[in-house]
Amino acid sequence: MTSKEEHMLEALKLAKRGSLSASPNPMVGCVITHKNKIIGRGWHKRSGENHAEINAIENVINNLGDRSKEVLKESELFVNLEPCTTFGKTPPCANSIKDHQIKKVYFSNADKAQKGFSKTYPEIEIESGLLEAEGRELNQGFFSRIEKGRPYIKCKVASSLDGGIALSSGQSKWITSLEARKDVHRMRAYSDAILTGIGTILNDNPHLTSRDSGLNESLLRQPLRVVVDRNNTLTGKENIFSSAAKTLIFANKHSQLEDNDGIEIAKLKASSNLPLKEVVSYLAEEKLINNLMIEAGSGIINSLLLEQLVDELIIYKAPKLLGENRQSFVNLDVVAENLGTIDIKITCIEKLGADIRYSLLPKY
Numbered sequence: 001m002t003s004k005e006e007h008m009l010e011a012l013k014l015a016k017r018g019s020l021s022a023s024p025n026p027m028v029g030c031v032i033t034h035k036n037k038i039i040g041r042g043w044h045k046r047s048g049e050n051h052a053e054i055n056a057i058e059n060v061i062n063n064l065g066d067r068s069k070e071v072l073k074e075s076e077l078f079v080n081l082e083p084c085t086t087f088g089k090t091p092p093c094a095n096s097i098k099d100h101q102i103k104k105v106y107f108s109n110a111d112k113a114q115k116g117f118s119k120t121y122p123e124i125e126i127e128s129g130l131l132e133a134e135g136r137e138l139n140q141g142f143f144s145r146i147e148k149g150r151p152y153i154k155c156k157v158a159s160s161l162d163g164g165i166a167l168s169s170g171q172s173k174w175i176t177s178l179e180a181r182k183d184v185h186r187m188r189a190y191s192d193a194i195l196t197g198i199g200t201i202l203n204d205n206p207h208l209t210s211r212d213s214g215l216n217e218s219l220l221r222q223p224l225r226v227v228v229d230r231n232n233t234l235t236g237k238e239n240i241f242s243s244a245a246k247t248l249i250f251a252n253k254h255s256q257l258e259d260n261d262g263i264e265i266a267k268l269k270a271s272s273n274l275p276l277k278e279v280v281s282y283l284a285e286e287k288l289i290n291n292l293m294i295e296a297g298s299g300i301i302n303s304l305l306l307e308q309l310v311d312e313l314i315i316y317k318a319p320k321l322l323g324e325n326r327q328s329f330v331n332l333d334v335v336a337e338n339l340g341t342i343d344i345k346i347t348c349i350e351k352l353g354a355d356i357r358y359s360l361l362p363k364y
């Protein structure tokens with residue numbers, strides 16, 4: 001690994017500190033080097049607060065005092081996302097980089113939401129694409145929202161060895177081990193929203209909040225709970241209406257449910273067929289959701305697969321057999337009829353307690 005890559009890796013590590021708080025903004029980290037040694041570090045904590053570049057420049061000023069002015073002119077800046085050029089809640093980082101006469105800027109990924117750093121300040125030398133793949137993976141939710149107009153969609157499934165997600169009675173608690181369930185609570189914490197269907201609400205009555213994840217509670221924000229209820233089955237008394245987190249219900253226009261503290265009802269056209277594409281686009285555009293987690297049964301999972309909306313499947317496989325009358329997580333006949341076989345790439349296999357966690361990418 002070159003020293004340039006090492007510096008960018010450090011910037012990416014710093015960026016990850018924002019993983020519970022930066023959204024809807026991207027996770028961004030920055031290091032400033034002088035004669036190849038790191039002299040300042042910064043990361044972006046949350047929307048409205050300093051961007052990573054500003055925090056890194058301030059860190060250099062704190063570290064070097066009066067000397068910082070001259071040293072910064074001979075410095076290089078490594079940041080995983082192209083510096084911003086427009087006024088948002090804070091002034092453009094590009095201006096600050098120019099004002100401090102930083103010699104060269106390296107970034108991993110271009111930011112299509114911006115005007116282009118190189119166009120704004122052509123006099124500053126830049127090198128883009130350094131650890132580009134790592135940068136894109138880190139901010140896959142943000143890039144999905146900006147480029148595709150929908151969140152990155154991760155679908156969690158807890159299943160038995162024979163692919164069952166529930167007994168024929170609908171009962172599914174608890175297929176997997178405590179360790180796997182803790183991991184699910186962490187996944188919830190890293191998601192901006194969790195979407196489920198009416199079948200899961202009626203069978204499991206889940207709270208869909210992140211609890212006992214072991215993560216830093218002071219940074220943790222509960223994800224938005226989203227339920228698709230196109231036939232207006234919800235009564236308003238289910239656990240997802242608790243005050244523990246905000247909830248958005250997609251109901252049809254005849255719904256009697258009303259908005260109140262933390263509860264929002266998005267009224268749909270009274271059609272029985274709602275493309276989930278419309279739901280996830282709404283979540284990106286109106287709610288700025290970068291990362292969407294799905295915790296549902298085969299009804300919602302099938303629809304999402306048919307619309308090619310699942311970006312990643314996380315399957316926890318427990319060493320259990322649910323037998324012939326199990327509910328499968330996906331109705332393969334329907335999928336096969338419409339798409340042919342869905343091939344899946346395995347990206348990671350991990351043992352969690354008694355279970356195995358598969359990270360899978362469907363190849364549509």
Ligand SMILES: NC(=O)c1ccc[n+]([C@@H]2O[C@H](COP(=O)([O-])OP(=O)(O)OC[C@H]3O[C@@H](n4cnc5c(N)ncnc54)[C@H](OP(=O)(O)O)[C@@H]3O)[C@@H](O)[C@H]2O)c1
Pocket residue numbers: 156157158159164165166167169170171172173175196197198199200201203204228229230231233273274275276295296297298299300301303327
């Ligand atoms: N093991 C696990 O990881 C896990 C996780 C969650 C749930 N589960 C289990 O899964 C079972 C529930 O499965 P399910 O399939 O009934 O639940 P579901 O996926 O949560 O909800 C299914 C419902 O979603 C609606 N739906 C389907 N496609 C839609 C679309 N394109 N647009 C809008 N709505 C759509 C339909 O309701 P309408 O007909 O009313 O529109 C359908 O009945 C339960 O037994 C639960 O325990 C297991």
